[in-house]
Amino acid sequence: MRRTRPYHHGDLRETLLGAAIDLIAEVGPSGFTLREVARRAGVSHNAPYRHFRDKDALLAAVAAQGFRELTQAMQDAVAPRATALDRLRRVGSGYVSFALRRPAHFAVMFDAPAPAALDPGLAEAAAQAFGTLVECIEACQRDGALPAGDTLRRALVAWSLVHGIAKLGVAERLPFHSRAAVMAFATFAIDQSLPALAWGSGPDAGPGTEAPSSDG
Secondary structure: OOOOOOOOOHHHHHHHHHHHHHHHHHHHHOOOHHHHHHHHOOOOOOHHHHOOOOHHHHHHHHHHHHHHHHHHHHHOOHHHOOOEEEEEHHHHHHHHHHHHHHHHHHHHHHHHOOOOHOOOOOOHHHHHHHHHHHHHHHHHHHOOOOOOHHHHHHHHHHHHHHHHHHHHHHHOOOOOOHHHHHHHHHHHHHHHHHHHHHHOOOOOOOOOOOOOOOOO
């Protein structure tokens, strides 16, 4: 008689998240199904619906997990008693390093449609990750390492740089053959970009004349 696979074994939600990440690493964020996730998790094909209403809800949960790990990675990259400017450098390096270590998470976080409404923690986790960078910019401004004003735009410039390097590194589009080489380039690029964050403040200063709104 065929034995039915159980709905639960240990922490089912975490098991499903792990199976989803493994599958995404193989087929991308749009190439998997809940049925295949369930098969890899060793549960019935209906079991995922106890925690996720559909595939998009599972993607949203993976994205939220990724943003939390990203925040932790950026914070862990900072050395004790680092100066504000060094903290900014290291947070940027931590961003790139996370993407290279967690490419499946990174793809879901930024390439897959994962509406925040599908996971109550997603918007908060994403805001906390970006807030870590904003806090670094603010600390540099308090220390005089960066001019006051235009904090959001300075943070967006810094984010655009490290995100671009991260995306190119994950896609293996940079002319480097190791993670260490990509990280060395990231460190160089971050150092070279710091003067670009030091434009003067004022209505006609910076890369634009208006700060972007929260809804883009």
